[in-house]
Amino acid sequence: MAQHLTIRDFSLQYSASDPKALSSLSMDVTAGSCCAIIGPTGAGKSTLLHCLAGTMRRHHPESVASGQIQIGDLAFTGLPNQILFPVAGLVLQDPYVQISGVRDTVFEEVLFTLENLGTIPQDPQKEILSLLQRLGIDHLVDRKPTSLSGGETQRVALATILIAQPPVLLLDEPTTALDSKAQEKLRSILFSLRGKTTTLLTDTLIDYALGVADQIFLLDHGAIIFHGDPRTLLSQVHNFSSTFPAEGWLGAQSLLSPLEEPSGHMQLVAKALGLR
Amino acid sequence: MLTTVLGFSLYEEGLLFGLRTASRLILLSFSILMFFISTPLTVLIDYLQNKGLPTYFVLMLLLTLHFIDQLPSRIHQIFLAQQARGAPVDAGVFSRTKALLSILSPLVLSSIVESIERGTALELRGFLNRPPPDRQTGQVDTRINLLTVCFYLTAFFIIADSIYRWLNI
Numbered sequence: 340m341a342q343h344l345t346i347r348d349f350s351l352q353y354s355a356s357d358p359k360a361l362s363s364l365s366m367d368v369t370a371g372s373c374c375a376i377i378g379p380t381g382a383g384k385s386t387l388l389h390c391l392a393g394t395m396r397r398h399h400p401e402s403v404a405s406g407q408i409q410i411g412d413l414a415f416t417g418l419p420n421q422i423l424f425p426v427a428g429l430v431l432q433d434p435y436v437q438i439s440g441v442r443d444t445v446f447e448e449v450l451f452t453l454e455n456l457g458t459i460p461q462d463p464q465k466e467i468l469s470l471l472q473r474l475g476i477d478h479l480v481d482r483k484p485t486s487l488s489g490g491e492t493q494r495v496a497l498a499t500i501l502i503a504q505p506p507v508l509l510l511d512e513p514t515t516a517l518d519s520k521a522q523e524k525l526r527s528i529l530f531s532l533r534g535k536t537t538t539l540l541t542d543t544l545i546d547y548a549l550g551v552a553d554q555i556f557l558l559d560h561g562a563i564i565f566h567g568d569p570r571t572l573l574s575q576v577h578n579f580s581s582t583f584p585a586e587g588w589l590g591a592q593s594l595l596s597p598l599e600e601p602s603g604h605m606q607l608v609a610k611a612l613g614l615r
Numbered sequence: 616m617l618t619t620v621l622g623f624s625l626y627e628e629g630l631l632f633g634l635r636t637a638s639r640l641i642l643l644s645f646s647i648l649m650f651f652i653s654t655p656l657t658v659l660i661d662y663l664q665n666k667g668l669p670t671y672f673v674l675m676l677l678l679t680l681h682f683i684d685q686l687p688s689r690i691h692q693i694f695l696a697q698q699a700r701g702a703p704v705d706a707g708v709f710s711r712t713k714a715l716l717s718i719l720s721p722l723v724l725s726s727i728v729e730s731i732e733r734g735t736a737l738e739l740r741g742f743l744n745r746p747p748p749d750r751q752t753g754q755v756d757t758r759i760n761l762l763t764v765c766f767y768l769t770a771f772f773i774i775a776d777s778i779y780r781w782l783n784i
Contacts, residue, residue, distance in 0.1 A: 392739060398735070422739060422741070429739050433732060451740070
């Protein structure tokens with residue numbers, strides 16, 4: 340069941356002598372919604388996701404954090420001391436490392452997560468196949484997980500986390516290794532998760548987030564420089580042109596120009612935002 | 616002395632010592648090879664966990680074995696990348712040795728980074744809290760077949776024989 344995510348005045352330094360990697364962040368993400376955190380490389384997007392997943396304290400014990408994180412009824416002052424899976428499930432940027440390499444088929448790879456949790460259902464076959472069907476990868480069920488393409492591996496990586504039904508799903512730059520067709524597939528998966536899981540995804544590009552997110556946070560140097568829905572961001576996108584690479588919001592520009600006809604993903608964005 | 620080759624004198628004792636050392640190395644390599652061919656990683660980690668090895672050690676072992684498994688393809692990738700940059704990887708022995716150094720550095724660094732990320736990914740899937748496989752299914756696999764008995768007996772006699780010879784009893 341999806342959970343509300345709240346972050347209040349959250350700051351982080353990797354060590355007491357380092358500058359702030361995250362600075363006074365505050366966010367409210369409604370249960371079941373999809374939220375995008377957009378920022379250039381080094382803005383602090385992955386850092387934030389690792390804080391929410393609970394890996395930051397384990398991997399950087401010297402880090403200093405202040406503020407509050409709340410996922411549903413779970414509240415933390417500073418950083419969580421333990422990994423929060425399955426409350427929060429994080430899919431890393433490189434999907435290939437998400438594959439354990441100790442299981443021979445995609446089915447067993449997904450089952451491996453349930454084995455780790457000690458919660459194998461009566462009929463795991465049915466549950467796993469149903470999830471793989473939803474993600475459009477049921478035809479890969481007997482394939483070796485290390486022999487898949489980038490887009491397929493990305494969806495298997497997603498399945499390995501979704502099988503635990505995390506109330507909060509964290510996706511670290513999920514579009515990095517994907518071609519436009521696979522990005523479109525991911526978009527439909529994210530839509531299908533609405534209401535079931537609270538999703539936070541990061542990206543370096545504005546265009547993709549416009550079509551999938553209910554609300555968008557722009558992050559730069561660890562601080563939020565914009566927060567609003569896609570339509571509001573679109574109306575102010577030129578204000579952030581110096582922060583983001585031009586190719587990251589070319590689609591958004593095409594939406595703003597009455598003479599340009601949006602193509603591909605931006606057609607869907609235009610339709611979703613009622614712009615064409 | 617048996618003979619002289621290129622000015623080097625060859626003695627029977629030296630030749631036997633060389634043969635013995637070489638055969639031990641071959642035996643060691645084949646044992647490791649046999650272990651990897653005959654033991655799927657899945658079976659190994661489940662077995663070690665059932666025997667009570669802490670999950671943290673299983674994780675370390677898993678990452679190491681995975682690294683060994685991926686080593687040839689990783690070396691090949693870096694080799695190609697260095698070749699594309701004009702490194703003399705196909706030239707003479709000296710140039711190849713120099714090129715090997717340029718392969719080692721990215722190999723070690725990328726392997727460390729990948730191991731850390733893979734470890735994190737496994738932690739993020741709850742691996743460190745993983746209950747022993749016996750407890751997941753409620754069934755303990757206590758089957759001992761004839762092949763297993765033969766394997767254990769053979770291994771026992773090989774080890775006993777080695778110790779006997781080593782002690783010169």
